[in-house]
Amino acid sequence: MRRLFPRSDLLQQFDPRRFLRWFDPRRFLRWFDPRRFLRWFDPRRFLRWYGAGPLHLLTLLGCFALAGYASAELLPNNAVGIPIWFVGAVIGHDLILMPMYTVADRSVMAVFRHRRPQLPAVPWINYVRIPAALSGMLLLIWFPLIFRLPGRFTLTTTLSLDPFLWHWLAVTGALFLLSATALAVRLRAARGRRGTRDGRRRRLRVSLASRPSRETGGGPGHS
Amino acid sequence: MKSLLPSDPPPGPFRRSFWRSPVRGPWLTSVFGLLLLVSIPVMFATGLLSYAAYNPDLSRVNDETPGKGLLGFYLFSWPTHPVWLYRLNQGVHVTLGLVLVPILLFKLWSVLPKLFEWPPLRSPAHALERLSLFLLVGGAVFEFATGILNIQTWYKFPGSFYPLHFYGAWVFMAGLVVHVALKLPAMIRALRSRSFIGELRTNLARTRPEPPEAGYLVPVAPGEPTISRRGVLAFAGAGSALIALLSVGQSVGGPLRWTALLAPHGGNVSNPDGFQVNQTAASARIRESETSDAWRLTLGSDGRGGQPATVLSRGDLLEMEQHTASLPIACVEGWSTGNQAWTGVRLSDLARLAGVEHPSSVLVKSLERGGAFSQAVLSAGQVMDPDSLLALRVNGADLTPDHGYPARVILPASPGVHNTKWVASLTFRS
Numbered sequence: 001m002r003r004l005f006p007r008s009d010l011l012q013q014f015d016p017r018r019f020l021r022w023f024d025p026r027r028f029l030r031w032f033d034p035r036r037f038l039r040w041f042d043p044r045r046f047l048r049w050y051g052a053g054p055l056h057l058l059t060l061l062g063c064f065a066l067a068g069y070a071s072a073e074l075l076p077n078n079a080v081g082i083p084i085w086f087v088g089a090v091i092g093h094d095l096i097l098m099p100m101y102t103v104a105d106r107s108v109m110a111v112f113r114h115r116r117p118q119l120p121a122v123p124w125i126n127y128v129r130i131p132a133a134l135s136g137m138l139l140l141i142w143f144p145l146i147f148r149l150p151g152r153f154t155l156t157t158t159l160s161l162d163p164f165l166w167h168w169l170a171v172t173g174a175l176f177l178l179s180a181t182a183l184a185v186r187l188r189a190a191r192g193r194r195g196t197r198d199g200r201r202r203r204l205r206v207s208l209a210s211r212p213s214r215e216t217g218g219g220p221g222h223s
Numbered sequence: 224m225k226s227l228l229p230s231d232p233p234p235g236p237f238r239r240s241f242w243r244s245p246v247r248g249p250w251l252t253s254v255f256g257l258l259l260l261v262s263i264p265v266m267f268a269t270g271l272l273s274y275a276a277y278n279p280d281l282s283r284v285n286d287e288t289p290g291k292g293l294l295g296f297y298l299f300s301w302p303t304h305p306v307w308l309y310r311l312n313q314g315v316h317v318t319l320g321l322v323l324v325p326i327l328l329f330k331l332w333s334v335l336p337k338l339f340e341w342p343p344l345r346s347p348a349h350a351l352e353r354l355s356l357f358l359l360v361g362g363a364v365f366e367f368a369t370g371i372l373n374i375q376t377w378y379k380f381p382g383s384f385y386p387l388h389f390y391g392a393w394v395f396m397a398g399l400v401v402h403v404a405l406k407l408p409a410m411i412r413a414l415r416s417r418s419f420i421g422e423l424r425t426n427l428a429r430t431r432p433e434p435p436e437a438g439y440l441v442p443v444a445p446g447e448p449t450i451s452r453r454g455v456l457a458f459a460g461a462g463s464a465l466i467a468l469l470s471v472g473q474s475v476g477g478p479l480r481w482t483a484l485l486a487p488h489g490g491n492v493s494n495p496d497g498f499q500v501n502q503t504a505a506s507a508r509i510r511e512s513e514t515s516d517a518w519r520l521t522l523g524s525d526g527r528g529g530q531p532a533t534v535l536s537r538g539d540l541l542e543m544e545q546h547t548a549s550l551p552i553a554c555v556e557g558w559s560t561g562n563q564a565w566t567g568v569r570l571s572d573l574a575r576l577a578g579v580e581h582p583s584s585v586l587v588k589s590l591e592r593g594g595a596f597s598q599a600v601l602s603a604g605q606v607m608d609p610d611s612l613l614a615l616r617v618n619g620a621d622l623t624p625d626h627g628y629p630a631r632v633i634l635p636a637s638p639g640v641h642n643t644k645w646v647a648s649l650t651f652r653s
Binding site for chain 1: 288290291292293294321324325328331332335338345346347348349351352354355357358360361362363364365368371372375376377380381382383386387390391393394396397398400401404405427449450454458461462465466469484485487488499500501502503505506625
């Protein structure tokens with residue numbers, strides 16, 4: 001061959017022996033090593049890829065089987081609305097409600113941060129945050145009654161929806177009043193304590209005043 | 224995933240330094256987790272019992288979720304005693320559910336940094352686990368939301384309450400079981416890591432963050448504490464106590480009814496009988512002409528040896544032997560009345576009159592047309608109980624239209640809606 005076409009590289013590339021080598025059973029078996037494929041089914045290798053133990057996988061599969069079985073009956077009730085409610089529940093809490101109350105809490109603290117000298121020497125933020133949060137929780141639960149949303153309520157139950165807004169406002173007022181009273185009592189006690197300390201341990205107080213005190217609540221409120 | 228996303232988290236909540244609260248940590252999360260671990264099974268059990276109380280297996284008429292299949296495996300014939308059984312079950316279910324709202328909110332607050340883990344998906348196992356957490360959180364909020372809206376009769380959820388709340392509970396439970404299975408060891412470890420009594424003695428001045436951990440709860444750059452851990456527990460506890468104080472009276476009754484200022488069926492009862500109405504005659508579109516002297520009760524029998532229907536007027540019923548039973552009305556919505564003295568004819572006497580000595584069930588139909596509970600099928604046990612009446616009078620006076628005049632069924636220990644009002648016919652099955 002080479003003598004006939006001395007300059008052809010092409011034929012050399014298509015050397016039939018190269019292709020015939022593929023049919024060499026030894027070579028084929030070397031390539032098609034069954035262990036190479038079985039390795040994929042090796043449980044240890046699978047679990048390394050999966051990232052946890054077999055019990056973890058079984059538990060989760062059981063969970064999804066049960067959830068799937070229940071969803072097969074749940075979803076036909078409203079195949080669009082129910083998934084929206086599930087996703088909305090997560091987004092509504094994690095990405096709306098929770099950032100909202102966090103921002104509110106930090107705003108209140110930030111607003112008062114610049115008035116440091118006048119602020120009381122007790123953790124005053126809790127006397128705002130707790131009544132506000134409790135009132136907010138009541139609103140979160142009972143807003144349909146408070147805002148008179150159930151249209152047929154009075155017709156079906158003979159009960160009036162009018163009192164609920166006033167009840168909520170009254171409870172909110174009572175919570176803040178209670179909180180203010182508790183704060184006043186605590187401030188008085190703190191002042192009293194400082195008075196006795198003044199008399200007995202003046203030198204210690206002077207040395208403490210130079211560093212920030214944790215006793216006073218740490219937050220922006222400490223003096 | 225690793226190759227697709229940068230290994231450094233983007234600015235914002237994905238950075239651990241974003242989360243500053245020094246009281247977040249495995250111990251605090253575990254305390255709220257433990258509270259929920261004890262209470263949610265009670266919620267689930269009372270919910271399943273409430274479903275069983277409708278005797279859904281007895282007839283399609285009673286069954287709001289006919290496709291339940293294996294999920295109804297536990298159903299049994301609902302007992303008739305003690306008479307306060309359903310009242311207690313539903314009061315616990317609804318009041319406990321309301322009281323758990325702050326606990327759930329605090330639990331979710333305490334674990335929120337984990338929502339922003341980086342990388343978001345570490346492995347297939349991690350991806351599946353996060354999917355199960357979606358079922359857990361989505362299911363929990365879905366169950367609380369549907370329940371809380373339903374007791375206020377604001378039906379804005381996407382479908383009928385019964386299938387939504389029932390199947391939704393199973394989805395939630397699927398998420399919860401896997402969460403408990405995976406996290407229980409960590410919870411026990413965390414609870415053992417600090418002394419509960421010790422935490423109750425730790426004031427704000429001595430509050431320090433929990434020791435750093437591999438998880439995402441303890442902040443890497445904690446801010447100054449503004450509340451102690453015992454303060455957080457008291458905060459949540461105060462929320463639960465307040466909600467309980469303002470609502471438990473609608474289930475317990477007595478003087479507490481007047482503290483139920485934020486509960487749908489609290490203190491203000493304006494109808495002449497002095498106890499709560501679930502559905503008025505006007506809302507059920509019962510016409511006065513149907514309940515006047517022209518009203519007749521049809522007693523039918525179904526099955527072997529049936530005889531032609533018996534027709535009775537209210538006068539005929541009043542001439543029969545009258546019995547008085549002291550029974551509450553307890554609604555699936557959690558509110559209930561105290562015991563009222565109901566007077567009327569025993570259902571078992573009416574069965575005998577219809578020619579069915581040992582009925583296996585009775586179909587009760589109301590004058591109300593349409594409506595999910597305009598009819599009900601009662602079990603043999605419910606028919607034969609001496610306290611089960613076709614009531615004509617309550618507390619010594621004729622029934623008012625809103626309480627079912629001319630005649631209503633009243634059963635011991637049964638869901639309120641099975642005490643069918645404005646009864647038109649009773650069909651006994653042998």
